[in-house]
Amino acid sequence: MNIELINTGSELMLGRVLNTHQQWLCRRLADLGYVVTRQVAVADAGHDIKQATREALVRADLVITTGGLGPTSDDITRDLIAQLLGKKLYEDPTIVQHIEQFFTARKRPMPASTRVQAMVPEGAIVLANPNGTAPGLAMKVEDGKWKPGNCDPISPFSTLNSQPSTYPKWLIMLPGPPRELRPMFNDAVVPLLHRVLPIESEYVCRTLRTVGIGESQVADKIGGPLRAALAQGLDLGFCAHIGAVDVRLAAHGPQATQIVRAAEAVVREQVGPNIFAEDDDTLEAVVVRLLAARKQTLALAESCTGGAIAHRLTNVPGASAVLLASLVTYANETKQTFLDVASATLTAHGAVSEAVAREMAEGACRKTGADFALSVTGIAGPGGGSEAKPVGTVFIGLASPDETIVLKQFNPFDRETFKNVTGTQALECLRQQLVRRA
């Protein structure tokens, strides 16, 4: 099935807003087995919207548009598409009533301009909007019917492209505000899709998240062993994040589950120890869960990461059950005040040293009574590097009930990347330790 998503909005083209509709809709659709083949964003300009819609209608079985259904002058999607499909618009009294009630409930007068939102192309299904005034619209497009509606010929790319489809063609228009679009999609669009465009072939997608191994290394390790699965139709994808690589395994059809399950086994066999989570899970969430399950606690002593690790951990709901404190001791004196790092150690080895990382981690454990403490001390740059300790040098300490270990890493990146990568290395060091102790 060919699915295209069209996002309209001039502020998208000016980069003033982030297109969260794309990720949200693509994600929801993929989870239901409907994979979007193309997404297009255009400004609120008649010609661009019409052209994008027309091209999509030729290629796709399902076209979803977002935005342009509101009451203001730049909300032109409804009219343009009715025009394109050669459909008349009529005013739907139940929508007028809904809009009136919407304003009455808010004790505000109903602006005349909002009445345009009650206009419906003949034959369209109205998708209720409990969170706003503009309803969504769904229309079955009788093939060919709409073609006379436009002057230009049809794109040969598109016709070449659209294998004679067994599906009816549907066009769904959704309002722009996420708090209106999302519930409407879940409550009205999903049931409609199941009814009018049911997925006959199964679709399975699984993401394995790895850390501590480069994208090309992962590819080299799993490429060969996966050859059989690839021949069976496995769709293999990689997504390299900073310091982590996601391996995506997907398949269509009746064999999908077996193919993906077999491929997952192969990947785990090759890079198992580097896999920290599946699908949307995060390293910090995994660490919080592992500690919470053991009713154990953590303290941090951060120098060069400057709070970045605490920030990541405290983004996880429930982190407060696990994280006691992070001592972001940026200045040397504060390493002594808050972590009891000996001034002799600082003078003898310098702040960026194995010895200081060790004392920071052990000090954090002692001072907070935590079961584990992670420490980081390094040179984030751009300044502060030396011949012996270039920018990017970092020591990661992990104090645990029976031992303290210190890793030396080299992360010669820009400042933010340095903090991110170092934080991931530190959290992974703890995760490995927790897994070993399990």
Place this chain on the structure above:
Amino acid sequence: MNIELINTGSELMLGRVLNTHQQWLCRRLADLGYVVTRQVAVADAGHDIKQATREALVRADLVITTGGLGPTSDDITRDLIAQLLGKKLYEDPTIVQHIEQFFTARKRPMPASTRVQAMVPEGAIVLANPNGTAPGLAMKVEDGKWKPGNCDPISPFSTLNSQPSTYPKWLIMLPGPPRELRPMFNDAVVPLLHRVLPIESEYVCRTLRTVGIGESQVADKIGGPLRAALAQGLDLGFCAHIGAVDVRLAAHGPQATQIVRAAEAVVREQVGPNIFAEDDDTLEAVVVRLLAARKQTLALAESCTGGAIAHRLTNVPGASAVLLASLVTYANETKQTFLDVASATLTAHGAVSEAVAREMAEGACRKTGADFALSVTGIAGPGGGSEAKPVGTVFIGLASPDETIVLKQFNPFDRETFKNVTGTQALECLRQQLVRRA
């Protein structure tokens, strides 16, 4: 000028990642006077990328692609586009050398697969990638030259659409990772555009960044006074971020500089105290500069923000001259251990209270000897709220040489937004104080 952006990546179509390239590139281009007319996202699939590129090449004067230049099997953009344009690929020894050095510097072996990134289509300009292994590529597309490269005829939509252009046609391929793409765009693409696709009419764009005032308030205040400038052709734009509103002033043509300068004066007259920075400057960078200029220091005592404020400040190069420490005291006991908050105060008022915020800020100052200390204590949620102190309640303390002030704020947002907004309020509270003392 017609500009199209093509983002490739199956994980985009599956909604696994947010397309931040669209906003970032559209924004940077618009600020330079180049407005993107269409953005398209397709999967890492040969046919889709080829088709999208071909259609864009017909319509656009400039086509920018992102992604698909890496070393793995799904990185196919380079080859497909070379094919499409009928260009041979050759191995560029200087790129091979760069890749080898990249791995040597990281003390890692160079996987054979990475060598493919040194392949360059004949005639392409190589855009250096100091932050990764895959260089960008820029190619002038001699009109027509590429058409034999594909089997299908050209889209009549497109041809109808592309008014005979006075511009040469350029195709630029950028790598997917943002930390590689962004510097490459700023350092290599911008100068190239100015050289090969100059904007003939002058373009001036100025962004004034405000905090502590709503979008509609700003609009109401400056709308009237700017009427004259708008009549002269001022392009006025607003961009509401969480807790901050950017006012964008732009103009084209010979008068551009005067129009924008006059408009800036008007905006400063109306909302001057709320303007914390210009263009891409950040609140944290401003605070670091203000403190550094006075040779003064700062300490933080963070509870509910969990290190987010320290993280923001330490993203600013040179923060170490200013920030002594952040005590992220997540557990109550640690507020006593590290900040000398009295247990009586905690029992009497609770951790989320004006009294505790005050003691945290004063404790941080005393313990670190900093000139200023910011403290935050609140309820980030989702749990932990009560009738008297609902989720979103937060107290922000600021201790300074002669007084301690505490603000109460209510930020009923999701966890990450809560941390972000609260951090901005705290940093702005300090900025206002520093400006008053100037």
